[in-house]
Amino acid sequence: xxxxxxxxxxxxxxxxxxxxxxxxxxxxxxxxxxxxxxxxxxxxxxxxxxxxxxxxxxxxxxxxxxxxxxxxxxxxxxxxxxxxxxxxxxxxxxxxxxxxxxxxxxxxxxxxxxxxxxxxxxxxxxxxxxxxxxxxxxxxxxxxxxxxxxxxxxxxx
Amino acid sequence: xxxxxxxxxxxxxxxxxxxxxxxxxxxxxxxxxxxxxxxxxxxxxxxxxxxxxxxxxxxxxxxxxxxxxxxxxxxxxxxxxxxxxxxxxxxxxxxxxxxxxxxxxxxxxxxxxxxxxxxxxxxxxxxxxxxxxxxxxxxxxxxxxxxxxxxxxxxxxxxxxxxxxxxxxxxxxxxxxxxxxxxxxxxxxxxxxxxxxxxxxxxxxxxxxxxxxxxxxxxxxxxxxxxxxxxxxxxxxxxxxxxxxxxxxxxxxxxxxxxxxxxxxxxxxxxxxxxxxxxxxxxxxxxxxxxxxxxxxxxxxxxxxxxxxxxxxxxxxxxxxxxxxxxxxxxxxxxxxxxxxxxxxxxxxxxxxxxxxxxxxxxxxxxxxxxxxxxxxxxxxxxxxxxxxxxxxxxxxxxxxxxxxxxxxxxxxxxxxxxxxxxxxxxxxxxxxxxxxxxxxxxxxxxxxxxxxxxxxxxxxxxxxxxxxxxxxxxxxxxxxxxxxxxxxxxxxxxxxxxxxxxxxxxxxxxxxxxxxxxxxxxxxxxxxxxxxxxxxxxxxxxxxxxxxxxxxxxxxxxxxxxxxxxxxxxxxxxxxxxxxxxxxxxxxxxxxxxxxxxxxxxxxxxxxxxxxxxxxxxxxxxxxxxxxxxxxxxxxxxxxxxxxxxxxxxxxxxxxxxxxxxxxxxxxxxxxxxxxxxxxxxxxxxxxxxxxxxxxxxxxxxxxxxxxxxxxxxxxxxxxx
Ligand code: FES
Ligand code: FES
Numbered sequence: 001x002x003x004x005x006x007x008x009x010x011x012x013x014x015x016x017x018x019x020x021x022x023x024x025x026x027x028x029x030x031x032x033x034x035x036x037x038x039x040x041x042x043x044x045x046x047x048x049x050x051x052x053x054x055x056x057x058x059x060x061x062x063x064x065x066x067x068x069x070x071x072x073x074x075x076x077x078x079x080x081x082x083x084x085x086x087x088x089x090x091x092x093x094x095x096x097x098x099x100x101x102x103x104x105x106x107x108x109x110x111x112x113x114x115x116x117x118x119x120x121x122x123x124x125x126x127x128x129x130x131x132x133x134x135x136x137x138x139x140x141x142x143x144x145x146x147x148x149x150x151x152x153x154x155x156x157x
Numbered sequence: 158x159x160x161x162x163x164x165x166x167x168x169x170x171x172x173x174x175x176x177x178x179x180x181x182x183x184x185x186x187x188x189x190x191x192x193x194x195x196x197x198x199x200x201x202x203x204x205x206x207x208x209x210x211x212x213x214x215x216x217x218x219x220x221x222x223x224x225x226x227x228x229x230x231x232x233x234x235x236x237x238x239x240x241x242x243x244x245x246x247x248x249x250x251x252x253x254x255x256x257x258x259x260x261x262x263x264x265x266x267x268x269x270x271x272x273x274x275x276x277x278x279x280x281x282x283x284x285x286x287x288x289x290x291x292x293x294x295x296x297x298x299x300x301x302x303x304x305x306x307x308x309x310x311x312x313x314x315x316x317x318x319x320x321x322x323x324x325x326x327x328x329x330x331x332x333x334x335x336x337x338x339x340x341x342x343x344x345x346x347x348x349x350x351x352x353x354x355x356x357x358x359x360x361x362x363x364x365x366x367x368x369x370x371x372x373x374x375x376x377x378x379x380x381x382x383x384x385x386x387x388x389x390x391x392x393x394x395x396x397x398x399x400x401x402x403x404x405x406x407x408x409x410x411x412x413x414x415x416x417x418x419x420x421x422x423x424x425x426x427x428x429x430x431x432x433x434x435x436x437x438x439x440x441x442x443x444x445x446x447x448x449x450x451x452x453x454x455x456x457x458x459x460x461x462x463x464x465x466x467x468x469x470x471x472x473x474x475x476x477x478x479x480x481x482x483x484x485x486x487x488x489x490x491x492x493x494x495x496x497x498x499x500x501x502x503x504x505x506x507x508x509x510x511x512x513x514x515x516x517x518x519x520x521x522x523x524x525x526x527x528x529x530x531x532x533x534x535x536x537x538x539x540x541x542x543x544x545x546x547x548x549x550x551x552x553x554x555x556x557x558x559x560x561x562x563x564x565x566x567x568x569x570x571x572x573x574x575x576x577x578x579x580x581x582x583x584x585x586x587x588x589x590x591x592x593x594x595x596x597x598x599x600x601x602x603x604x605x606x607x608x609x610x611x612x613x614x615x616x617x618x619x620x621x622x623x624x625x626x627x628x629x630x631x632x633x634x635x636x637x638x639x640x641x642x643x644x645x646x647x648x649x650x651x652x653x654x655x656x657x658x659x660x661x662x663x664x665x666x667x668x669x670x671x672x673x674x675x676x677x678x679x680x681x682x683x684x685x686x687x688x689x690x691x692x693x694x695x696x697x698x699x700x701x702x703x704x705x706x707x708x709x710x711x712x713x714x715x716x717x718x719x720x721x722x723x724x725x726x727x728x729x730x731x732x733x734x735x736x737x738x739x740x741x742x743x744x745x746x747x748x749x750x751x752x753x754x755x756x757x758x759x760x761x762x763x764x765x766x767x768x769x770x771x772x773x774x775x776x777x778x779x780x781x782x783x784x785x786x787x788x789x790x791x792x793x794x795x796x797x798x799x800x801x802x803x804x805x806x807x808x809x810x811x812x813x814x815x816x817x818x819x820x821x822x823x824x825x826x827x828x829x830x831x832x833x834x835x836x837x838x839x840x841x842x843x844x845x846x847x848x849x850x851x852x853x854x855x856x857x858x859x860x861x862x863x864x865x866x867x868x869x870x871x872x873x874x875x876x877x878x879x
Contacts, residue, residue, distance in 0.1 A: 092367065141780070
């Protein structure tokens with residue numbers, strides 16, 4: 001057991017847990033941030049995608065011990081105040097989700113895609129998003145949503 | 158108004174619980190209200206019906222009786238209701254109804270028995286008339302109340318977008334403003350078809366409303382059962398092994414009980430359960446369990462070696478359960494100009510819904526009540542088996558339905574609900590969240606059955622099909638037999654039967670059930686015959702469908718969408734399939750190419766045209782077809798669950814791969830054929846089109862046959878080299 005402070009969505013959280021505890025369980029079960037989902041537990045599905053210092057990471061494959069440097073953690077709850085991040089808006093416009101379970105992870109992955117590459121080609125979208133599984137088969141609409149968001153943000157800039 | 162139903166007739170009291178039976182009922186709060194005086198008081202108040210809640214500011218809450226697993230029931234069922242109620246959609250919100258089948262059930266599953274069940278693509282079909290009737294009755298209550306208050310005949314009133322209007326003086330009043338004058342008439346009319354809204358005045362049905370569940374799903378706030386947090390909640394996990402039905406013997410009980418956070422070990426017939434203070438502690442303990450397993454009926458079973466046995470069974474003289482027997486198949490084959498006999502096979506597939514199974518259960522201290530939070534496709538028992546498991550009355554069990562992170566048939570089982578109940582009983586009244594790991598979900602899954610199918614056909618010398626016979630060998634009754642009928646094909650002699658063989662492997666409905674394997678076999682057989690006689694597969698089907706105009710319309714639409722007869726890039730080919738699922742008729746066409754070195758098939762485009770009757774939400778139908786087709790491609794090209802000596806060999810997405818984004822086609826186009834027939838099911842219509850369309854395209858491209866699902870690169874290479 002070790003007491004540790006986590007910086008999540010610009011808020012400080014104190015946790016007192018084994019340092020090999022998975023960040024996914026810390027977020028979901030200990031802190032109640034349940035927007036980040038469990039799908040496989042071994043970095044194969046992307047449902048648990050979050051940002052650590054603005055890079056997409058799989059929360060299921062991080063333990064508390066890897067997060068002891070005050071890294072900035074962002075979850076879907078911290079992406080925008082009212083669910084109106086341009087990516088989230090595009091997701092609504094494309095009516096992308098079906099069951100919705102994979103979508104927090106999809107959105108978090110897409111946000112970093114557009115941050116790194118504001119105008120991705122279809123092939124670049126597919127390559128970047130490839131580790132995020134969707135059993136409902138919403139991939140075509142996810143691509144569409146990313147294209148909508150890319151268009152809107154590139155018009156602005 | 159043909160039939161008048163007395164409201165009082167429907168009010169019955171059982172054990173002090175007021176139940177209102179029938180389409181229009183009481184408010185959900187009343188169902189649980191045991192105090193008769195309180196019920197009377199609530200009755201006098203203003204609430205409309207069991208289906209809808211109305212607030213003074215005009216906000217309307219509609220109750221959705223179905224599960225929401227991404228198929229859009231939240232939006233489409235309430236759209237049907239709001240259409241007849243003539244509501245203002247901007248003021249509508251939707252909530253899950255209580256799980257009380259006497260009030261919220263549909264009799265479309267079994268006559269005279271109301272059931273809440275979201276399976277078989279039947280939600281819209283099952284609730285279309287119920288939601289129309291209930292919406293029209295809610296509107297009637299509003300109009301009738303204000304007619305009384307205004308002292309005008311109800312005939313002179315009309316409604317528009319959430320207001321009642323007096324046609325004489327154009328006086329208007331919002332639905333919410335009617336609340337002070339509301340009263341429930343003694344008799345509620347049952348409306349007939351001619352009294353419902355004229356479809357040309359529809360504002361919601363047939364147009365696209367944004368899905369009501371989507372905003373929460375992009376914010377991450379949509380609540381799945383796995384997200385439930387309750388005070389004092391504990392965590393539960395089970396170790397079930399990978400040999401279905403094997404009995405555990407735990408060798409290190411005291412060691413496990415000594416682990417930090419572990420509170421209790423709970424033995425099940427087929428598993429060892431652990432209850433711990435936290436999930437990480439429960440999972441850590443699970444890893445350390447040392448269990449000896451007994452043998453089970455599946456011991457010795459090898460899924461990839463069993464087809465020889467199944468071939469023998471298919472060759473036996475005695476018939477199995479005959480499903481179709483029209484004309485005389487034997488004489489058709491005897492007198493044929495040409496006969497065909499082909500075997501098709503399919504391996505097991507797993508559901509892989511993204512949210513692993515889970516449930517949160519709290520049992521009362523006295524063990525006499527329970528509350529459950531679960532993502533369930535519901536069932537014939539709307540209390541999901543909990544009352545009989547605990548031996549308590551049904552009314553003491555409350556089911557709180559949550560969003561489902563995928564269902565696909567797996568969540569119409571109750572195994573995980575009862576496991577959670579079994580754990581919670583041990584630590585009552587503390588609630589327990591039971592979580593299946595992905596590994597548990599794969600290895601103790603309930604799969605689409607493996608089958609062998611022997612198809613025989615006879616034709617005359619010109620290639621006209623005179624007889625068609627289909628024998629499916631496999632486990633699970635309707636699980637393997639669904640979709641074996643081909644009523645729509647004009648063939649004089651038809652025969653179909655199921656031969657049972659049991660392997661002790663857990664099985665369950667998997668999106669489209671037996672349709673995917675059976676239609677694969679049927680539609681490939683049709684192409685094999687067409688190809689033999691050098692006929693175009695679309696033209697060949699056109700003759701077979703000549704007597705089914707609705708079916709034919711889907712075929713014509715699909716071939717025009719994809720420009721079927723035009724030439725196509727080198728190493729590309731198109732394949733076609735037609736089928737019926739849940740009353741919906743669909744033609745699907747795909748364009749594929751094959752990498753002849755690796756054996757990898759790529760699907761480039763997919764077109765489909767469907768007649769699903771009246772379509773409530775067209776864009777949602779398209780989404781369902783897209784999703785169903787992508788899940789079909791996944792299962793056909795990638796998915797394979799195998800058993801060695803009874804043990805499931807796969808455990809997670811590394812060895813049970815599903816479709817990734819890099820594998821998707823460039824486009825999936827869906828056409829909807831206009832229809833005024835009642836709505837039929839769409840959620841499962843796309844999936845079964847895929848295997849046959851791909852195999853038929855492969856046949857056209859290479860002249861070779863793919864007859865065993867899935868079409869792994871190895872099998873594709875074998876076919877190419879055959
Ligand atoms: S749960 Fe983390 S990648 Fe699947
Ligand atoms: S929307 Fe259901 S898994 Fe992606």
